[in-house]
Amino acid sequence: MTLLLTILTVSIQLCRRHFAQLRNSIRICTDDTNSRNEQPLLVAFFHPNCSAGGGGERVLWKAIGALGEMKEEGEKKMNLGERRDTCCRLSVVVYTTDEERENYKVDTSLVVLECKGIDPKDVIPSVIVRFGESYPRQVFHLHFFFVGCVLFIRMKLLIAMTLAIPPSFFRKEKSKRWTMIAESWGTIQLAWYALQKRTPHVFFDTTGCAFTFLVAKVLAGCKVGAYVHYPTISTDMLSLVWERRPSYNNNTSISTNPIITYAKLLYYTFFAIAYGLTGSLADLIIVNSSWTKGHIQYLWRLAGDIHVVFPPVDTKSLEQLSLTHPPRDNLILSIGQFRPEKDHTLQLKAFALLLEMHNGEMRTRGDVKLLLIGSCRDDDDRERVDRLQALAREWNISDSVKFVLNQPHSVLREYLSRASVGIHTMWNEHFGIGLVEMMAAGLVTVAHDSGGPKADIIQSPWNVPRGGDGVSGDQSTGCLATTAEEYANAIYEIIKRGSSSREILKMRENGRKSAERFSDEVFVKSLKEILLASSLLT
Numbered sequence: 001m002t003l004l005l006t007i008l009t010v011s012i013q014l015c016r017r018h019f020a021q022l023r024n025s026i027r028i029c030t031d032d033t034n035s036r037n038e039q040p041l042l043v044a045f046f047h048p049n050c051s052a053g054g055g056g057e058r059v060l061w062k063a064i065g066a067l068g069e070m071k072e073e074g075e076k077k078m079n080l081g082e083r084r085d086t087c088c089r090l091s092v093v094v095y096t097t098d099e100e101r102e103n104y105k106v107d108t109s110l111v112v113l114e115c116k117g118i119d120p121k122d123v124i125p126s127v128i129v130r131f132g133e134s135y136p137r138q139v140f141h142l143h144f145f146f147v148g149c150v151l152f153i154r155m156k157l158l159i160a161m162t163l164a165i166p167p168s169f170f171r172k173e174k175s176k177r178w179t180m181i182a183e184s185w186g187t188i189q190l191a192w193y194a195l196q197k198r199t200p201h202v203f204f205d206t207t208g209c210a211f212t213f214l215v216a217k218v219l220a221g222c223k224v225g226a227y228v229h230y231p232t233i234s235t236d237m238l239s240l241v242w243e244r245r246p247s248y249n250n251n252t253s254i255s256t257n258p259i260i261t262y263a264k265l266l267y268y269t270f271f272a273i274a275y276g277l278t279g280s281l282a283d284l285i286i287v288n289s290s291w292t293k294g295h296i297q298y299l300w301r302l303a304g305d306i307h308v309v310f311p312p313v314d315t316k317s318l319e320q321l322s323l324t325h326p327p328r329d330n331l332i333l334s335i336g337q338f339r340p341e342k343d344h345t346l347q348l349k350a351f352a353l354l355l356e357m358h359n360g361e362m363r364t365r366g367d368v369k370l371l372l373i374g375s376c377r378d379d380d381d382r383e384r385v386d387r388l389q390a391l392a393r394e395w396n397i398s399d400s401v402k403f404v405l406n407q408p409h410s411v412l413r414e415y416l417s418r419a420s421v422g423i424h425t426m427w428n429e430h431f432g433i434g435l436v437e438m439m440a441a442g443l444v445t446v447a448h449d450s451g452g453p454k455a456d457i458i459q460s461p462w463n464v465p466r467g468g469d470g471v472s473g474d475q476s477t478g479c480l481a482t483t484a485e486e487y488a489n490a491i492y493e494i495i496k497r498g499s500s501s502r503e504i505l506k507m508r509e510n511g512r513k514s515a516e517r518f519s520d521e522v523f524v525k526s527l528k529e530i531l532l533a534s535s536l537l538t
Contacts, residue, residue: 012218012219015219015220016219016220016221019195019199019219019220019221019222020199020221022195022196022198022199023042023199023200023201023220024039039089040089040090040091041086041087041089041090041091041201041202041537042091042092042093042198042199042200042201042202043067043090043091043092043093043200043201043202043204043537044092044093044094044095044194044195044198044200044202044203044204044222045060045063045064045092045093045094045095045204045205045206046095046190046191046194046203046204046205046206046207046209046212046216047060047094047095047096047205047206047207048095048096048097048147048190048207049096049097050094050096050144055229055311055313055431055433056206056207056229058311058312058313058433059206059227059229059288059311059312059523060094060206062312062520062523062524062527063204063206063227063527064092064094064142065524066523066524066527066528066531067090067092067531068090069524069528070087070090070528070531070532070537071087071088071090073087074086074087074088074090075088086537086538087537090537091143092142092143093142093143093144093145093198093200094142094143094144094145095145095147095190095191095194096144096145096146096147097146097147097190143198145194145197145198147190147193147194147197180232180233180271181271183209184209184211184232185211187209187211187212188211188212188214188215190212191203191209191212191214191215191216192215192219195215195216195219195220195222199220199222200222201222201223202222202223202224202225202536202537203216203217203220203222203223203224203225204224204225204226204227205224205225205226205227206226206227207229208226208228208229208230208231208232210226210232210275210278210279210282211274211275211278213226213278213279213281213282214278214281217281217282217283218281223283223284223535223536224281224282224283224284225282225283225284225285225286225536226279226282226284226285226286227286227287227288227309228285228286228287228288228292228296229288229292229311229430229431230292230430231275231292231295231296231299232275233268233271233272233275233299234295234299234428235295235298235299236295236428237268272299275299276299276300276301276302277302279296279299279300279303280300280301280302280303282300282303283304283534283535283536284307284530284531284534284536285300285303285304285305285306285307286306286307286308286309286527286530287306287307287308287309288308288309288310288311288430288431288452289308289310289430289431289451289452289455289456290308290452290455290456291428291430291431291451291452291454291455291456292430292431292452293306293308307530309523309526309527309530310431310456310517310518310522310523310526311431311433311518311523312518312519312520312522312523312524313433313436313437313440313515313518313519313520314437314440314520315436315437315440315515315516315518315519315520316519316520316521317413318413318416318437318440318441318515319440319512319515319516321413321416321417321441321442322417322442323442323505323508323509323512324500324505327499327500328418328419328420328442328499328500329367329369329418329419329420330365330367330368330369330420330421330495330499331369331370331371331415331418331419331420331421332351332368332369332370332371332419332420332421332422332423332491333371333373333415333416333419333421333422333423333438333443334347334370334371334372334373334374334422334423334424334425335373335374335412335422335424335434335437335438336374336424336426336434337374337375337376337377337381338372338374338375338376338381338382338384338385338388338405339377339381339384340384341426341427342374342425342426343425343426343427344372344384344388344425345388345391346425346484346487347370347372347423347425347487348370348388348391348392348395348397348401349395349484350423350425350484350485350487350488350491351370351397351400351401351488352395352396352397353484353485353487353488354368354487354488354491354492355368355397355400357488357489357492358492362492362495363400368400368495369400369401369402370397370400370401370402370423371401371402371403371404371415371419372388372401372402372403372404373403373404373405373407373411373412373415374404374405375405375406376405376406385403385405388403389403412437413441416437416438416441416443417441419438419441419443420443420444420494420495420499420504421443421444421445421446421491421494421495422434422435422438422439422443422444422445422446423445423446423487423491424445424446424447424448424453425448425487426448426451427448427450427451428448428450428451429447429448429450429451429452429453430451430452431451431452431456431457432447432451432452432453432457435447435453435457435458435478436457436515436518439457439477439478439511439512439514439515440511440512440515440516441512442508442509442511442512443508443511444478444479444494444499444504444507444508444511445458445478445479445511446478446479446480446481446487446490446491446494447478447479447480447481448480448481448482449461449480449481449482450482453480454480457478457514457518458477458478458479458480459477459514460475460476460477460510460514461476461477461478461479461480462476462478462479462490462507463476475510476507476510477507477510477511477514478507478511479494
């Protein structure tokens with residue numbers, strides 16, 4: 001045992017020396033650091049799908065923008081004769097697995113793109129379309145390092161040869177059963193590969209891949225920051241298995257078998273312990289909601305302070321949409337990827353009940369519609385949409401239901417300007433960016449009574465869904481519901497009153513004002529304050 005500990009200690013020290021040499025060799029040419037022959041303070045963001053258009057990517061790009069502002073402010077202070085601080089030496093890299101595309105080219109050195117500041121003519125086109133206008137320009141160089149998916153193929157082959165696992169194990173339907181282990185091992189491999197190519201002073205994970213901290217902190221000696229959107233495993237997942245409740249990630253073949261249930265519970269428990277130990281390695285931990293904070297505090301018990309910074313939402317542009325002109329349609333809008341946990345089936349069930357309530361009053365009106373807009377990531381998502389469409393036909397609501405897939409943000413904005421009601425049905429959603437977008441656009445939102453929507457977003461729910469459990473419409477910012485009946489009842493009361501009625505209009509105004517707490521400006525300000533107060537950049 002002593003020998004093994006000695007070998008482990010020596011190996012870690014050798015790794016640290018190796019990565020220290022790589023780090024000390026860094027010389028990124030910027031106007032400021034080059035003139036003083038200084039080494040930059042390199043911050044690396046681990047975000048493999050950095051060009052996607054989701055909320056996680058918005059956090060990434062706004063965080064990079066915040067660092068740019070910090071450098072700019074540091075240089076202004078220095079020019080005024082104040083003491084030079086470390087922010088003046090900031091440079092940023094992003095580790096990515098995105099495929100090669102226009103204005104985003106991969107070369108043999110794995111350097112994808114180098115641009116000065118974040119400028120629309122250089123940055124990934126999809127990022128500009130989704131987020132693009134408010135980043136500081138001409139502040140620092142931004143480098144991308146491609147750590148592509150060839151690595152995953154090598155990883156699978158290595159596992160197969162080591163454990164004598166047949167290739168069929170890695171087929172999609174089978175690998176789903178070991179998703180957490182496979183993804184965690186894959187992120188460790190990616191982190192090792194990325195840090196070999198460019199070793200930063202600060203490793204900042206914005207995807208929730210806590211197992212990368214083993215490489216970054218223990219082996220490479222980096223300071224580690226984390227922005228956690230959703231815990232990889234949660235106490236709710238453990239409870240789900242323990243109570244043998246079927247779910248999208250606990251199918252009936254498992255929940256009905258006590259032996260498999262206990263084996264899965266053991267697997268989840270050991271994984272949760274490992275996840276908690278690795279997550280606790282982070283020097284700075286930021287989470288996106290009170291719900292996420294509660295789970296991370298429970299799992300990462302050895303960690304220090306955990307800060308809540310709500311993810312940035314483009315509330316400013318959505319607030320420009322008129323609440324009254326033209327009058328809103330009786331359109332119920334759902335925003336979200338077509339993933340199983342979003343529970344679109346509950347939305348269809350609630351809508352079917354709505355149309356039959358009070359002798360079919362809403363069906364007779366003919367203008368009450370449900371529109372589901374979101375992206376499909378793969379064939380599984382497309383098959384899920386096909387099943388939802390079949391369900392709509394079975395329940396005789398297909399004429400009033402529309403699916404809008406993989407459309408640009410401009411199309412979403414158009415529907416946000418027309419709809420009067422927003423619906424959200426995911427149980428224990430960690431935050432709910434789509435909800436905030438609907439509130440900022442002036443929709444009355446009906447969200448699931450759990451997770452981030454309950455804890456942080458709709459803090460003053462209307463009492464209609466619960467028959468007295470809540471506040472009046474004049475004080476409310478939206479509605480909370482759990483069952484299809486509660487959703488249908490809340491939406492019925494909203495549509496019956498009309499989007500321009502005094503009570504509903506006041507609720508829409510309250511929701512829009514409440515959404516200002518989640519603006520881009522609030523995110524950047526809060527993130528800068530936390531970074532400056534921490535020791536991460538010193």
